[in-house]
Amino acid sequence: MDTLIMVGQLILGLSILVGLHELGHLLTAKMFGMRVEKFSIGFPPKIAGFQWGDTEYSIGAIPLGGFVKISGMVDESMDAAQMASEPQPWEFRSKPAWQRLIVMLGGIIVNVVTGIIIFVVLVYNNGETFFSRDQVIENGIVAYEIGESIGFQTGDKILDINGQTYQGLNDLSSGSALLSENGYYTVDRNGETIKIEIPRGFINSFNNEEALGKFVSIRFPFDILDVTPDGAAKAAGIKEGDKILSVNGKEITFFDEMQVALAGAKNKQAEIVVLSEGQPKTLSVPVSGEGTIGIAANPLIEPVKREYGFGEAVSKGTTRAFSVVIVNAKALGKMFTGEVSAKNVSGPIGMAKIYGDTWDWVKFWSITGLISMILAFMNLLPIPALDGGHVVFLLYEMISGRTPSDRFLENAQKVGMVILLALMVFAIGNDILKLFTGG
Numbered sequence: 001m002d003t004l005i006m007v008g009q010l011i012l013g014l015s016i017l018v019g020l021h022e023l024g025h026l027l028t029a030k031m032f033g034m035r036v037e038k039f040s041i042g043f044p045p046k047i048a049g050f051q052w053g054d055t056e057y058s059i060g061a062i063p064l065g066g067f068v069k070i071s072g073m074v075d076e077s078m079d080a081a082q083m084a085s086e087p088q089p090w091e092f093r094s095k096p097a098w099q100r101l102i103v104m105l106g107g108i109i110v111n112v113v114t115g116i117i118i119f120v121v122l123v124y125n126n127g128e129t130f131f132s133r134d135q136v137i138e139n140g141i142v143a144y145e146i147g148e149s150i151g152f153q154t155g156d157k158i159l160d161i162n163g164q165t166y167q168g169l170n171d172l173s174s175g176s177a178l179l180s181e182n183g184y185y186t187v188d189r190n191g192e193t194i195k196i197e198i199p200r201g202f203i204n205s206f207n208n209e210e211a212l213g214k215f216v217s218i219r220f221p222f223d224i225l226d227v228t229p230d231g232a233a234k235a236a237g238i239k240e241g242d243k244i245l246s247v248n249g250k251e252i253t254f255f256d257e258m259q260v261a262l263a264g265a266k267n268k269q270a271e272i273v274v275l276s277e278g279q280p281k282t283l284s285v286p287v288s289g290e291g292t293i294g295i296a297a298n299p300l301i302e303p304v305k306r307e308y309g310f311g312e313a314v315s316k317g318t319t320r321a322f323s324v325v326i327v328n329a330k331a332l333g334k335m336f337t338g339e340v341s342a343k344n345v346s347g348p349i350g351m352a353k354i355y356g357d358t359w360d361w362v363k364f365w366s367i368t369g370l371i372s373m374i375l376a377f378m379n380l381l382p383i384p385a386l387d388g389g390h391v392v393f394l395l396y397e398m399i400s401g402r403t404p405s406d407r408f409l410e411n412a413q414k415v416g417m418v419i420l421l422a423l424m425v426f427a428i429g430n431d432i433l434k435l436f437t438g439g
Helices: 002-030 079-084 096-124 133-141 143-147 171-174 204-205 209-214 232-236 257-265 309-337 346-353 363-378 386-399 406-437
Strands: 036-052 055-070 127-132 142-143 158-159 183-191 191-195 216-218 222-227 243-247 269-276 277-286 293-301 305-306
Touching: 002 036, 002 096, 002 346, 002 363, 096 127, 096 257, 096 309, 096 363, 096 386, 133 158, 133 216, 142 143, 143 204, 143 209, 158 171, 171 216, 191 243, 204 209, 222 243, 232 277, 243 257, 257 293, 309 363, 346 363, 346 406, 386 406
Parallel strands: none
Antiparallel strands: 036 055, 127 305, 142 216, 158 183, 183 191, 222 293, 243 269, 269 277
């Protein structure tokens, strides 16, 4: 069932984005009087379809893309017979270069607008919830294995990133931070200000969603939320609402301190002082082999909830949408230099895992908005068979006044299709490798 939910979200998200992308091509083509022969969400074989005017609308069985077939255009259909005939007024090749350019940019523009709208609506409806910089500085962080690997220690108070203030905890692991040149964190450690450098290629440590939980989190004071009915804590007299003051003489303020103290007392009796109904009590509690006593913690700090008016949401959502493009452009550039591993490239399996195995509409639209912006960016790359490849040839025609030959465009299309197929095989190969290696 979990797998079906992941696949279902992926198919729905891609179908929406691909359908809108191809609709952008279709509408701009029809706007300039071009004949659109086919519009398909998904690749053949065809599952269902209907004819409306000159256009056949269909749904394909392979839900990893889509296409429009515009008369007189060199595309993936490789319709050489049509291209060998005399150009007709309704064909793509008969129209001015500037009109053809708008048609090729139509899908990209729609994906950008879609991404912006999604992020604006999410910000307006849900605002933002996060642990603020002030909370991080007040309470400090818990450093896990990835954080410790670059020099963080539990209790550090992170003051800034690259000398600039930040909004909240999530900014510490954002793409813009991890991909920055000569990046660093400024940290207050026991009253001493130190600099922790972000190593070259550090972003490769975050090649899966679980890795974020191995970086840093905020420390939090706590009391007892719940006590396991048959657990050691309840048997010793610890109750809901009690506050742990010390374990084996070690003063406890934060939850991670209690975890460490109990881990050092595995399979032993721990002397625990709790504040119960305003009075301190000393209790002897057996600690399990896992370092637990059967309690659930209640954090005594809450994340900041920030709401935005419509104008603020438009600004914030648009900024968030374009930050996705900027981060991906940086990552792609660093991939060519070897700083970012190509193993981070994900295919459909990786995308499905990002959606997750629970259906959360806020998360679904957040990821769909992100993918919409990535699709726009990827389609703008100057690779033949992608929109960006067509854009390059059209710009060349507009600047030079010379039209590339149909033979050249056909060969470029073939090369582009081989490149895209190779990239798809590589991405799926990465997905399969991660399944077996747990990456």
